[in-house]
Amino acid sequence: GQNIDQPTEMTATEGAIVQINCTYQTSGFNGLFWYQQHAGEAPTFLSYNVLDGLEEKGRFSSFLSRSKGYSYLLLKELQMKDSASYLCVPSDSNYQLIWGAGTKLIIKP
Amino acid sequence: GAVVSQHPSRVICKSGTSVKIECRSLDFQATTMFWYRQFPKQSLMLMATSNEGSKATYEQGVEKDKFLINHASLTLSTLTVTSAHPEDSSFYICSAISGRDSYNEQFFGPGTRLTVL
Numbered sequence: 001g002q003n004i005d006q007p008t009e010m011t012a013t014e015g016a017i018v019q020i021n022c023t024y025q026t027s028g029f030n031g032l033f034w035y036q037q038h039a040g041e042a043p044t045f046l047s048y049n050v051l052d053g054l055e056e057k058g059r060f061s062s063f064l065s066r067s068k069g070y071s072y073l074l075l076k077e078l079q080m081k082d083s084a085s086y087l088c089v090p091s092d093s094n095y096q097l098i099w100g101a102g103t104k105l106i107i108k109p
Numbered sequence: 110g111a112v113v114s115q116h117p118s119r120v121i122c123k124s125g126t127s128v129k130i131e132c133r134s135l136d137f138q139a140t141t142m143f144w145y146r147q148f149p150k151q152s153l154m155l156m157a158t159s160n161e162g163s164k165a166t167y168e169q170g171v172e173k174d175k176f177l178i179n180h181a182s183l184t185l186s187t188l189t190v191t192s193a194h195p196e197d198s199s200f201y202i203c204s205a206i207s208g209r210d211s212y213n214e215q216f217f218g219p220g221t222r223l224t225v226l
Contacts (some may be wrong), residue, residue: 043153
């Protein structure tokens with residue numbers, strides 16, 4: 001079967017760094033997306049990894065290890081507006097996105 | 110970037126009525142559009158995939174006669190919830206693929222919150 005494993009909830013402090021881990025199992029693999037979703041809103045694209053390694057984009061970085069079925073999203077210099085759910089979304093052999101419930105990140109002052 | 114709009118953003122209707130939700134790609138032609146549903150604190154659930162000019166492909170468990178999808182042009186897809194009931198109350202989100210990138214990034218609309226009384 002296809003599944004995604006992420007922590008349900010994490011808490012971090014404003015200005016700090018947080019790493020959200022994700023392990024996944026899919027039928028085939030065509031890359032992995034990270035999306036941010038604020039409550040009551042649609043997801044917004046953060047990053048895409050298809051090769052092993054780290055992709056850096058401003059305060060956000062995403063890492064992928066295909067052999068381990070593992071990815072993480074690293075958020076630096078946390079701001080209150082970063083409070084949201086973060087969705088690790090692998091793409092399977094048919095380019096279908098596999099959605100989980102994501103990790104709810106709570107930022108405290 | 111690619112922009113997708115949805116209309117309406119919020120709708121409240123009586124049980125038994127039909128509701129139409131529009132999804133438009135504003136600055137690109139969408140080869141494929143997707144319709145998702147999301148219940149509170151749950152993951153997005155893909156309902157159907159639609160390609161312009163052809164019938165939508167529905168996911169298992171989604172009633173095609175209840176959720177009518179029309180993809181009449183490369184920039185517009187509509188979802189009609191027929192004879193809506195309270196259990197259909199949910200957050201409906203569409204997304205679209207432009208076909209311009211190699212990894213089929215889906216661009217999401219802002220979503221439509223449907224409340225059926």
